Amino acid sequence: MSDLVLYEHPLSPYAQKVKISLREKGVPFEARLPEGIGTGVTGSTFANANPRGEVPALIHAGTAIFDSTIILEYIEEVWPSPPMLPATPAEKARARMIEDIMDTQFEAITWGLGELNFFKRAEGALKSKMETHARKQAESFFSVLESYLGDADWLNGTEFGWADLSVVPYLNGAAGFGIAPGSKSRLGAWFARANARPSVVQTRKESEASITGMAQVDQAVKAGLFKRQYRDHRLEWMMKTGGADIVLEGLKSGTIRFTGP
Numbered sequence: 001m002s003d004l005v006l007y008e009h010p011l012s013p014y015a016q017k018v019k020i021s022l023r024e025k026g027v028p029f030e031a032r033l034p035e036g037i038g039t040g041v042t043g044s045t046f047a048n049a050n051p052r053g054e055v056p057a058l059i060h061a062g063t064a065i066f067d068s069t070i071i072l073e074y075i076e077e078v079w080p081s082p083p084m085l086p087a088t089p090a091e092k093a094r095a096r097m098i099e100d101i102m103d104t105q106f107e108a109i110t111w112g113l114g115e116l117n118f119f120k121r122a123e124g125a126l127k128s129k130m131e132t133h134a135r136k137q138a139e140s141f142f143s144v145l146e147s148y149l150g151d152a153d154w155l156n157g158t159e160f161g162w163a164d165l166s167v168v169p170y171l172n173g174a175a176g177f178g179i180a181p182g183s184k185s186r187l188g189a190w191f192a193r194a195n196a197r198p199s200v201v202q203t204r205k206e207s208e209a210s211i212t213g214m215a216q217v218d219q220a221v222k223a224g225l226f227k228r229q230y231r232d233h234r235l236e237w238m239m240k241t242g243g244a245d246i247v248l249e250g251l252k253s254g255t256i257r258f259t260g261p
Helices: 013-025 044-049 068-078 089-117 124-149 162-175 186-195 198-214 217-222 232-240 244-253
Strands: 004-007 030-032 057-060 063-066
Touching: 004 013, 013 068, 013 089, 013 162, 013 198, 044 057, 044 063, 057 068, 063 068, 068 089, 089 124, 089 162, 089 232, 124 162, 124 186, 162 186, 162 198, 186 198, 232 244
Parallel strands: 004 030
Antiparallel strands: 004 057, 057 063
């Protein structure tokens, strides 16, 4: 058994960030799917590693760490070469700000599209209206990311790194719903470069392969086997994008949950 275990789900962009970082550094790890994931009640080892019941969680030589950003910081300190963070304090802060935008505001968009398409939270006109809003929201962030990119090859600066691995999982998720930067744009060219890296190729293939297991997941939710987590930015996205009734119905039927007791 490896002394580095990553509890993850291949579709989770938070977990994908961690896997890309480890693969860029050439650090071997064992990936595990938490028992009971999606139910709100998980197995003891994973639950002890992450009391929030969210992937990812990292266990290294007896040390348990949760939260993807904290895990990335840990990886950077334990395996500093090659560095994922750029050199200067200002550049590091910029990379972390890009990560924060993606982890909160952009993640809510791709998560919301998953609620609509995998978990069938809305159909017909409501679904179409919410998807139209999601596309406009994502495209506004494409403009923000392109401004961060400027004339550089990488969002991180001269080399692929923290900012890039924090963006590409989310853009791949959006692309899966037909929303992607224009191929002739600077961001589109970056997107192609990032997706050509072996660390991203492997991580993306794992994510795409896991989608086949989502075919009947909406029925599992309706049967009460899954309770989807509507935390902070995700709840905000639902409310501002026309999904207030989805939230109320989820509370009534017991098919959504929040973090903590």
